[in-house]
Amino acid sequence: MYLVTGGAGFIGSNIVFALEKWKKAEIIISDSLGNSDKWRNISKRNIQDIVRPDNLFDLLKGNTLNIEAIIHMGAISSTIEKDVDKIINNN
Numbered sequence: 001m002y003l004v005t006g007g008a009g010f011i012g013s014n015i016v017f018a019l020e021k022w023k024k025a026e027i028i029i030s031d032s033l034g035n036s037d038k039w040r041n042i043s044k045r046n047i048q049d050i051v052r053p054d055n056l057f058d059l060l061k062g063n064t065l066n067i068e069a070i071i072h073m074g075a076i077s078s079t080i081e082k083d084v085d086k087i088i089n090n091n
Helices: 010-022 053-063 084-090
Strands: 002-005 027-030 049-051 069-072
Touching: 002 010, 002 053, 010 027, 010 069, 027 053, 049 053
Parallel strands: 002 027, 002 069, 027 049
Antiparallel strands: none
16 A cells, blocks of 8 residues: 555646556555645546545554555645644644
């Protein structure tokens, strides 16, 4: 199993696409879709599940032996974000 955090974003969804073609493995995405159109980035991907970031630790607790790799792309990348606590909690 491969876990891609931020897997519905532009870069993350391209990583999911590459994993899908390269490994033919089970892929789980951790992301918040909200009201954005990010869902379109993964609409044609063959993913096992989408897990909200606040449920990520529960997923990890039950699957540590099944995870082959975690690709962490889920982060606040804004260079103008001033809330340091928000950046630390999310990244």
